[in-house]
Amino acid sequence: MILLNSQQYIKGKRNTGLRERKKAKTMANVQMHAMRLFRELGYNATTVEQIAEAAEISPSTFFRYFSTKEDVVITDNYDPLLIAAFEDQPSDLSPLQAVRNAMISGMDDMSPDELETMRERNQLIMAVPELRGATLNNLIQTMQLLTEIMAKRVGRKPDDLALRTFAGVVVGVNISVMLYYAENPDKDFSKLIDEAFSKLEDGLLL
Amino acid sequence: MILLNSQQYIKGKRNTGLRERKKAKTMANVQMHAMRLFRELGYNATTVEQIAEAAEISPSTFFRYFSTKEDVVITDNYDPLLIAAFEDQPSDLSPLQAVRNAMISGMDDMSPDELETMRERNQLIMAVPELRGATLNNLIQTMQLLTEIMAKRVGRKPDDLALRTFAGVVVGVNISVMLYYAENPDKDFSKLIDEAFSKLEDGLLL
DNA sequence: TTATATAATGAGAGTTTATGTCATTTAACT
DNA sequence: AGTTAAATGACATAAACTCTCATTATATAA
Numbered sequence A, B: 001m002i003l004l005n006s007q008q009y010i011k012g013k014r015n016t017g018l019r020e021r022k023k024a025k026t027m028a029n030v031q032m033h034a035m036r037l038f039r040e041l042g043y044n045a046t047t048v049e050q051i052a053e054a055a056e057i058s059p060s061t062f063f064r065y066f067s068t069k070e071d072v073v074i075t076d077n078y079d080p081l082l083i084a085a086f087e088d089q090p091s092d093l094s095p096l097q098a099v100r101n102a103m104i105s106g107m108d109d110m111s112p113d114e115l116e117t118m119r120e121r122n123q124l125i126m127a128v129p130e131l132r133g134a135t136l137n138n139l140i141q142t143m144q145l146l147t148e149i150m151a152k153r154v155g156r157k158p159d160d161l162a163l164r165t166f167a168g169v170v171v172g173v174n175i176s177v178m179l180y181y182a183e184n185p186d187k188d189f190s191k192l193i194d195e196a197f198s199k200l201e202d203g204l205l206l
Numbered sequence C: 001t002t003a004t005a006t007a008a009t010g011a012g013a014g015t016t017t018a019t020g021t022c023a024t025t026t027a028a029c030t
Numbered sequence D: 001a002g003t004t005a006a007a008t009g010a011c012a013t014a015a016a017c018t019c020t021c022a023t024t025a026t027a028t029a030a
Helices: A006-012 A018-041 A048-055 A059-065 A078-087 A095-108 A112-127 A129-154 A161-183 A189-201 B006-012 B018-041 B048-054 B059-065 B078-087 B095-108 B112-127 B129-154 B161-183 B189-201
Strands: none
Touching: A018 A048, A018 A059, A018 A112, A048 A059, A078 A095, A078 A129, A095 A129, A095 A161, A095 A189, A112 A129, A112 A161, A112 A189, A129 A161, A129 B129, A129 B161, A161 A189, A161 B129, A161 B161, A161 B189, A189 B161, B018 B048, B018 B059, B018 B112, B048 B059, B078 B095, B078 B129, B095 B129, B095 B161, B095 B189, B112 B129, B112 B161, B112 B189, B129 B161, B161 B189
16 A cells, blocks of 8 residues: 655655654555545544544544645645756757756656546545645645745746746646546546647647 | 625616615625724624624625635636627737737726725735635636637637647636735736737747 | 662643634624 | 524534553664
8 A cells, every 4th residue: 555655754764764664554544544534434534533534543643644634635845856857858948948858757656556546646636625625735835945946946036026937837737637537537647737838838729 | 895705686687676786885884894804803803793794794694705714815706707708809810819809998997995805805815725726717617608608709619629628727727826916915906917818829939 | 689779651730722612793685 | 473494503423643651572782
């Protein structure tokens, strides 16, 4: 089964201690049971208490791992990966091409299992307003990150309006693709992103 | 003081009955007190109970007017206005120009009082994650509306990816401008929108 | 290895948002 | 004026958090 947040422990901190390993395991376990219950009962009909019971922890412990019920679904670790991929892009690419490649390259590294998890998450998130709101909120964070690294790349200040418009556009396209993908889960997400960015490069002509 | 949602009653329904007038008045009154309390105490530190008491209604009644605490801030009635303004745009304009004009024309009709309220709301919303999430969620609805009327205008189906990408871009630009405006409240919001769309028309080149 | 320090957990009490029910009040319509 | 329908308030209940404190488990150092 898929890990989501546990990776933040596995990759981030020194992986040596028993304590860290246990935490990563617990976190992944809670997410697994939460996703299963959401699938079976629906998001709103599932209580934190139920999740805690299924994962064999106390509700207190649940909230130590995830500060909200939403967090158990939405927290992910994609930003650092995106940033890294972006900074790997050759400098002769246009900013748009660089972002596009960075996003797609991240997806190409995913296992079928990870892709399937991503799909299920996207479906759930887009179906539940609270989750959608929280995810959209995360996208703003991504947008700010993108503004900063993009500012470095093109040699402008991070409060440049063109730059920020650019970041807004990237996020906006992401939102529309996430929504589209939720309605058409049989399509290939990374291909959709690719197509959407093509439209952009063509100058957004209708 | 400014009305926000009350307009939906004043403008939308027949304005004749005492009942309607009272509801509009109550709604505006609740919002006024809520905004004041949020300003004085902060959003999270203000309870619905306090708002209800200030507005001299029961908590039950609060939730009849606003289904969540967030709603008291975020609910607005801009969509119908935007749609109407959009449909008023001459058909020889490009889609991008039409959207741009529609958005700006809406703002130009606002009184100074309304603009000031909009600014305060934007500041509050962008500062409070829950509100930001809920607002972003509303933007998705706007995006879907935009997709539909745009589909009519250019004669495509609403599930056309180019169309949806376009709508995503418009929403993304809005998000980035809202954020920018929250950081720079002394600027002119409608001018910021105008500038951001200019960058778009220039082909998003950095 | 044992002793001590530090971190994770669980139990339980309290707050706030939100939902649903029911009786009472208030406006609308004839 | 009397009937109908809508709005309100009082109350009960649930679920998501928050906080505190005692207990358990892991880490560290003598």
